Amino acid sequence: MDYINKLHSIHLDILKEIGNIGAGHAAAALSALLNRAVDMKVPNVRVSSFDDMVELAGGSEREVVSISLRMEGDITGSMFFVLSLQQAETFTEKLLGQGKLSSDSESLRRSALQELGNILSGTYLSALADFTRLQVQPSVPELVIDMFGAIISYGLIEASRYGDKAIMIETILTELDEEEASETTGYFFLLPDPPAFRTIFQALGAE
C-alpha cells in the first residue's frame, strides 16, 4: 500500500477538487435535464478498508440502481452513479412523464435511466479530463440493479491487488424537497486504479 502511505494533504486536496469539478458539472447537467435545482455536498475522499466502502449508500445489502463504467486511457479506474430505487423511479417519471406507459415500459424506464447515467458520468469524466489534461475514455455504461456491496466491490478489485484499503472520491448530489430540506439525489463513487494516482498527481505537478 505504498501509494496510500505516500499520500499527503495536497494530494487529498487534488482528489477532492476532482470530485468537486466532476460532480459540479454533473449536478449542473442534471439540473438542466430535470429543470430544477440540484446541488452537491463537499466531496469526501475516503481512504478506507473494503468493509467500510461497501457500507456506504445504505449498506452492502441495500438494493440500489447503479450506472457503472470503466475508465480507460491515461488513467484507469471504475465509476459508479448510484441511486436509491425510489429516486430512480422519481427520475424516470420526470424524464418520461407520468401516466400509463405501454407494455414495454420497463425497458423504456431502463433506457431512460441508462441515458441519464451516460450523460452524468460522461459530464463528470470530461470535466476530470479537462482539469487534468489527461485522456480518459469511458466504457459504455452498464445499468445494474442489485445489492450495493455486490456492485461496488467490483471497483475494489484492482485496489485489492495492492493492499487492504482503497481510495474513493465520493460526491453526493442533493435536491431540496417540499419542506426545503436537503435530500440525497444520488452518489458518485470514483475509484481510480492504484497506478492512476501517480499519473493524476504528475499531471497536476504535485507528485
Next chain:
Amino acid sequence: MKVGIADIGMVSPPDVIRTSGLGSCVGVVIYDERVPVAGMVHIMLPDSRLAREGDTNKAKFADTGISELVHLLQARGAMLYRLKAKMAGGAQMFSFQSQSDTFQIGLRNVQAVKRELKGFRIPVMAEDTGGSNGRTIEFDPATFELHIRTVNKGSSVI
C-alpha cells in the same frame, strides 16, 4: 458472526456465520459434521500471485484462503478427510470488455476455489455460483445449511 470482505471467520452452534453483498467474490464454507465448528472465507481474488506487493492477508486469495481455513479447522479438531464444502458467489456483475488481469474475475474465483478444494480432496456438497446477481449467504453449523439471499432471484437453501 459476520465475515467481511477478504476475511475469514469460525463459528460454532448455536451461532450462524454470514457474509453479505457477494458479487464477483466467493463465499466458501468448510465444515466437519462430527465436530461442532465450521469456517467461512470471503475470497476476492483467485491467486495470491496477482498481488503487486507482499500481501499478508491470506483470506483474500483462493489459494491461500482455502488452505488457511483448512488449517484453522484442523487446529479446532476437524479431520481433513471428513471436511466438506459449500460455496456461493462468483457472479459477473458487469460485462465490461477489460484488458486488465481481473477480467472475468468471478468465474476465475470459482474455478480457483474448486481447484484448491480438490487439492485437499474436500468435496463440494452444494454451490450457487456464477450468474449476474449479488448474494448474501448465511451458514448454520447445526444443520449444515447454507442460506442464500438475492434481490432479483429470491432466496434458497443449499
